[in-house]
Amino acid sequence: MIARMTFDPSWRFVLAFWAATLVLFGLYLAYVQPLKEVLAPDIYLDLRFDGYDHPEALAFYEGLGVLGRGFYMRSTLFDTVWPLMIAVSGLLLARKTFRRGWLVAVLAAGPVAFGLLDLAENICLIAMNWQFPDFSERLVSVSNALTLAKQRTIPFAFGAFLGLPVLAAVLAVARPKTA
Numbered sequence: 280m281i282a283r284m285t286f287d288p289s290w291r292f293v294l295a296f297w298a299a300t301l302v303l304f305g306l307y308l309a310y311v312q313p314l315k316e317v318l319a320p321d322i323y324l325d326l327r328f329d330g331y332d333h334p335e336a337l338a339f340y341e342g343l344g345v346l347g348r349g350f351y352m353r354s355t356l357f358d359t360v361w362p363l364m365i366a367v368s369g370l371l372l373a374r375k376t377f378r379r380g381w382l383v384a385v386l387a388a389g390p391v392a393f394g395l396l397d398l399a400e401n402i403c404l405i406a407m408n409w410q411f412p413d414f415s416e417r418l419v420s421v422s423n424a425l426t427l428a429k430q431r432t433i434p435f436a437f438g439a440f441l442g443l444p445v446l447a448a449v450l451a452v453a454r455p456k457t458a
Contacts (some may be wrong), residue, residue, distance in 0.1 A: 331426075
């Protein structure tokens, strides 16, 4: 399915999209993440590598206060954009670098899984924010499972995101030129 993409963007487009993703991620790290640290009394739920349960989620949202919950809502929306861009970048880079479908699927799997899991996780986090303090234990359980699954894709997602441009350049140099 991935190998049969009809959309075949130029290398210029793919690399510009990759660079835009990198810039957006840099802005997130430089501006949004420090604000989160100022407004949040505790580690954000989506950054908890050991997970969280219903009482911890309630305490987290309570600790944010009204202002913090409003900022968290907006930052979570922004936090959804760059992971989806990583997913698209990984898919485009894998597709441009390799013409064999199975290689594209394998190399794009990490970024795509990361982006989709992050999107689903953020939907849960936004739902908890809207429903606070009345969100269900089931919602927290699903959100926590998504958080833990997403975190397991991070090495693969960022490895592919950063490694595919290098691999594409090496292969471009190594491939014989056709007249």
